[in-house]
Amino acid sequence: MDLRIFTEPQQGATxxxxxxxxxxxEDAGFDAFFRSDHYLHMSGDGSPGPTDAWVTLAGLARDTTRIRLGTLVTAATFRLPGPLAVQVANVAQMSGGRVEMGLGAGWFEAEHTAYGIPFPDVRERFDRLEEQLAVITGLWRTPRGETFDHDGSHYPIVDAPGLGTSGDDGGIPVIIGGAGKRRTPELAARYADEFNAAFRPAAETGELFARVRAACEDRRRDPVELTLSSANVVCLGNDDATLRRRAAAISRDVDELRANGFAGSSDEIVDKLGAFAEVGTTRVYLQVLDLTDLDHLDDIAATVLPQLS
Known part of the structure; x- marks a missing residue:
């Protein structure tokens, strides 16, 4: 099982x-570093202020050497698909091919209001997401020197230069997630390299995976081609004082974290990861909310990672 670190910078981070x-x-041996793509905090004041996901990932592309980098997830409402395809392709080139992109329909209305971003109803948001996926993957798969067209109602594209990112390295992986019963599995089966079920218990995660597998079979796509992943908050403490200190630092109750996240001792966390593995999870994003506690990452790497190999 791959373990990745997942952060929420809108809560306050430079x-x-x-x-x-x-x-x-990277130093601890994790597979990847991911960040959310939000402009507004969910609680508190979000100091020291918002950061842009793809701007910061561009910086990290040059300031790291091994780990993969990406978003969980970029909102289709935030950016036009053509420029977004170019941005992500640029970051992929800057990183030496270490970039992945999660893309979703968008959900947090307040941040749209705060920054003057249109926020259509959910049906239109999914319509736009579907077109964005078609445009972005189309541009990436079109060889350099050729052009791409898309006859869409929201994003018509004419003679756009191909970005040619789908070469020998396999291109830029696309991640789609969510609990939608119809359109989400269909979009994952059609466009995704990975399906992510975030913040769900193991049993429900397994049900979401089953829907996506069925959608793949409907499209005559081998479900094995799709990586199945989960995401949840992590809080490791191999003694009670450490566990309570780390829970308090993110304003969470220990019992609630144990019930809803990956929390407790390393053995407890490994047992819970095992329950997710049993329903098909092969990759987990550990949501780290206290970005000042770098020892937390070292502790996970020292006591959890070895048990997963």
Whole structure:
């Protein structure tokens, strides 16, 4: 099972904060560093202010050497698909091919209001997401020197230069997630390299995976081609004082974290990861909320990672 580190910078983080966590992630032996793509905090004041996901990932592309980098997830409402395809392709080139992109329909209305971003109803958001996926993957798969067209109602594209990112390295992986019963599995089966079920218990995660596998079979796509992943908050403490200190630092109750996240001793966390593995999870994003506690990453790497090999 791959373990990746997943952060929420909109809760308050500078680029230097993210760089410190990304380098600690790399040094500790984790597979990847991911960040959310939000402009507004969910609680508190979000100090020291918002950061842009793809701007910071571009910096990390040059300031790290091994780990993969990406978003869980970029909102289709935030950016036009053509420029977004170019941005992500640029970051992929800057990183030496270490970039992945999660893309979703968008959900947090307040940040759209705060920054003047249109926020259509959920049906239109999914319509736009589907078109964005078609445009972005189309541009990436079109060889350099050729052009790409898309006859869409929201994003018509005419004679756009191909970005040619789908070469020998396999291209830029696309991650789609969510609990939608119809359109989400269909979009994952059609466009995704990975399906992510975030913040769900193991049993429900297994049900979401089953829907996506069925959607793949409907499209005559081998479900094995799709990586199945989960995401949840992590809080490791191999003694009670450490566990309670780390829970308090993120304003969470220990019992609630044990019930809903990956929390407790290393053995407890490994047992819970095992329950997710049993329903098909092969990759887990550990949501790290206290970006100042770099020892947390070292502790996970020293006591959890060895048990997964």
């Amino acid at each position: 680029y230097d904060d993210l760089l410190a966590v990304a380098r600690a992630t």
